Amino acid sequence: MTFACGKRLFALIMSPFYFFQSRRRRLKRQKWRKRLRRALFPFLLSLPPTVWGNVNDFALIEGVRIQPPAAAVLSPGTSQPNHPSPIHPLPPLELTAGRVLLQRYGCTTCHQFGKSTPAPTPGPALDAIAHKVSPTWLAAWLEDPFTYLPASRMPRVVLTPTERREIAAFLLGLSPGWRLPSRPDLPPDPYRGSDLFDALRCQQCHRVGGEGGLRGPALDRLGTKTSRRWLYAFLKAPHIAQPGTPSHSFHLVDQDALDLCEFLVRRAPSGAELPDDFTFSEQDTILAHRGLRIAIERGCFQCHAVRSLRGPSLPMPAAASTADSWLDHHRATGETILQFHFLPTARLAMHRALQDTTSIPNPVALPSDFWKLPIPPQGSTPEAYSPENRDLAPEACASCHVRQWEEWRNSRHARSLSPGLLGQLVDEENPGFIQHCLTCHAPLSEQYRTVTDGDFTPDHGITCAGCHVRAHRYFGPAKPDRRLTASRFTGGQHGDAVRTPAFRQSEFCAPCHQSDLAGLAFDGKLLQNTHGEWAASPHSAREETCQSCHMPDGQHFMTGIHDQVTVSRALDLEIDWKLSPETRHLRATVRIHNRGAGHHVPTYVTPAIFVKVALGDERGGVIDGTLQTRIVQRRIQLFENRELFDTRIPAGGAWLFEFASQLPAHAQLLTVVVEVDPDHFYRSFFEQYPSDSVQSASLIQQAHAQILDSPYILFVRTITLE
Missing domain, CATH: 1.10.760 (Cytochrome Bc1 Complex; Chain D, domain 2)
Structure with a gap:
């Protein structure tokens, strides 16, 4: 079970106190909340080991490090512990840094290393x-x-x-x-x-x-x-x-x-304004020579090739003396030789890379500790790394991965460190409770300090590094034309980046979107069972993964229930009706088919879908007394630990609504409206939340304002009754 278990159990016990609104009881309520915290967390630690699931090796409880008992981590839908992934040991970061520098300084652009074919560049060649x-x-x-x-x-x-x-x-x-x-x-x-x-x-x-x-x-x-x-x-x-x-x-x-x-x-767009022409002297070779150096230092040749700059092939691996001579070559003076004065750490890393052609095969799975949450600190960065490689901020990644960053920054993942979450944490005195919340909402250990110090960056919740960086090692999806093989030296911006198809598998999303088998349940059903629903669906058999719908073609919008287009692709609306001419009795059947989603719709307890059916007059007005509403939702009662109802639509299933009414004389239309409220649960939660400070109240108010406009109309069907 993830951190959400502890948070929700705490909410379960504390829920009655959320309804006290009197100022006279505020101090008394705060006193009881502190007492309950002290009693609650030792109780959580006494639960079976498997309850802890994906949490860090320790939790900070009232300022004391408490080591939970060792336990096997269970995969969703299984009863056997995970085994370490078959991944080979990764080369040291010094070697990775050296390969990054060989690419950054254009060595791999000018020279062919060994017998390998130069890797294709993502940008066009610049010769012409x-x-x-x-x-x-x-x-x-x-x-x-x-x-x-x-x-x-x-x-x-x-x-x-x-x-x-x-x-x-x-x-x-x-x-x-x-x-x-x-x-x-x-x-x-x-x-x-x-x-x-x-x-x-x-x-x-x-x-x-x-x-x-x-x-x-x-x-x-x-x-x-x-x-x-x-x-x-x-x-x-x-x-x-x-x-x-x-x-x-x-x-x-x-x-x-x-x-x-x-x-x-002449098809140039109107109004296109360009700066004045550059003028160059044909004999100004010094200017062009400086331009080549700047292009190398700015990393232009990481993406572009210039065939006219091809130098001699360099046999790999090189002896130590040979590597020294190659690096010293660019310290010499001469009109045709680019001069580079490498820092000692950079030279040492490049020297290592020239001598060692060790590479790694593409692993089938991620390392077994990849989703150890919170993600352990990245540690010290190799000195030879460029500023972009040192920085964990998404803006550093955006210098090259522009499209992915533009898509991510408007996603729900980016906004997971939201005002609604922060409003619940700013007054929290227990660091262990805060850490449980941030385990999935801001999983990097580096983010924990920024949140507790109040120095966090808004809309930087689940960042690029949260999914792609471990100990300054880069992981990403495998690309058929850019795979690392043992016989090929490619270098690259990230050196020995680990490319694995695990990024395209549903199991990659499970650590934060699936409760463990011993997780919080209501009437025997896990509170969070998205991966389990997918595993039991026809989509799993067809190898349609989470990424197939939420990240098609590697897109990072990661849309879901909040996006009308995404939901409309998953659901189909079907209406059958029959009117008896003799009795003027109308019977209509409304069906919503879940053809596209690989899990229940909705999969969580927070959204609700309202299906409204009514009769209308010739002007489209609703006739009084004919409106009927049904809800597609899983609704629970937290403080009673029970499920009130579950009318969600399973993958491949359908939801049915039988509408019957005696047709008034002036009724001419049958209207069906399907409305989605992605934040239905949070509306009452934010309205009743008892903030203990002005800052908390401001954040909760901001969160409540953000969800006011989140409901949307998914379908509207109007049928003329004849």
Whole structure:
């Protein structure tokens, strides 16, 4: 059982006190609450060992470390303890740091290590960028790629104006090894180019104005980016202008290519403003040399390759003396040699990485202690790590993982450290109670100190590190084209990142979304049984996991009951009705099918779904006395430890509502409304919560205000009765 058991048992015992609202009883109530805390937590510790489940090795109870008895951790739905995962020992962090630095300084861009093939880069090669883009566009792109392309995968790299100018000088001085053909001196006709665009069916592969195919890039912004000369050359021979691009199925004569080029260039969005053109001296090689250094130091070559910079292959593993000579090579002076003066710790780590090609196979499962909660402190970071690798804040991850961060920061996981939770903790005097709450709401040990000190960051509950970092080792989902194998040295931003398919399995979510077998139960049913419901559903047999619905394609929105689109994909509404002409008696059957969710809907006790059926007149008004309401919910009575009712819809099941009514003379419509209230339980909870301080009352009031608008209409069906 997770920390929620202790919290809910405490709430169970304390619930009667939440209804005292008189100020005269406040001091007396506080006194009794302290007494009950002292009595409650020793009682919890006396429970069977399996009750503790996923908690830390110790709990802070009234300032005293109490070691719970050793116990096997039970997997949801099983009766056998977990066994250690078959994962090989991980290389030391010094080796990982060295591989990070080899990638960061561009070593893996210029040199091929051993007999392995260089790993593919996520960004495009930059060899032909000088021919392809205009200096004005390059200046704007380096300043902020999201201004030009809001969905850009490239992060915002902090550069001074001088550094942007130097990098631009380097990129615009690159030569792809071939010359652009000259444009013929013919007048272009953009209107004829538009007709050619339609006749050649270019939109089957390219999007224009938001419509078209996805095989090729969108073509709306070519005018602000691409030079006419390069675009003309690309239309004539795409496989030459941009190697690796398949040729078109058609051949364009000079006039056709000119007309089509002019049409595409003029499709630039109106109002696009770019800075003045950069001007460079053709003999200013020093500026370009500085630009190369800045590009390396800013990590550009972690994502982009420059084939013209290829250096000699380096046999791996290297002897100690050989590794020294390679690292010393870039301390020498010379116009063609980049000079690097590595810190002693960085040099030592890179030296180690050049001598050791040890890698790890992809583990099938995570280490057995991966979900030891709270997550133990990360410990000291290797000195060779870059600032981004040292920082556990999500904003550090956002420097590269822009899309994932943008999705996460608006998710319920980000807001798990919410005002409603903090309002219950600010007056709490027992650190053990606080730790139990934060075990899943803010699982990093580093977060515990910030919360207790009041120095926490709002909306930073379950962060990137909570799922992806353990002891400064990075874990993530396996990608078929980027797997680590023992015969391949790839380096990478995170060094020896552990890639495992466990991140795509439902068991990954269970530690915080499933009570253990001995967890808190009402009438024999676990309070939290989401993973158990999934395991017993048809979705489990079809290998449709939690991530299939809540994180499709690796998205980090992690939507659920609060999102109307997500719920509408899971449920279907079906209405059958029959009206007797003789008696004017109406019978209607309302069915809600759970076809999409792999668990009960709703799975928790906090939401409620209201199904309302009523008769209406010709204007759509509800006829008095005809409205009937039913609730889809699991409702419990905490302080009586019993379940009041459970009308939830299991996975693959259906919910039924039989509506019967004598039809009034003016009744012409049958209306069915399905309304979802994701925070139904918390409304009365926040209204009755007895805050002991102004800060607590303010937070609880803020939490109550946040859920006022959370209900939404899921379905509305209106049937004309004939």
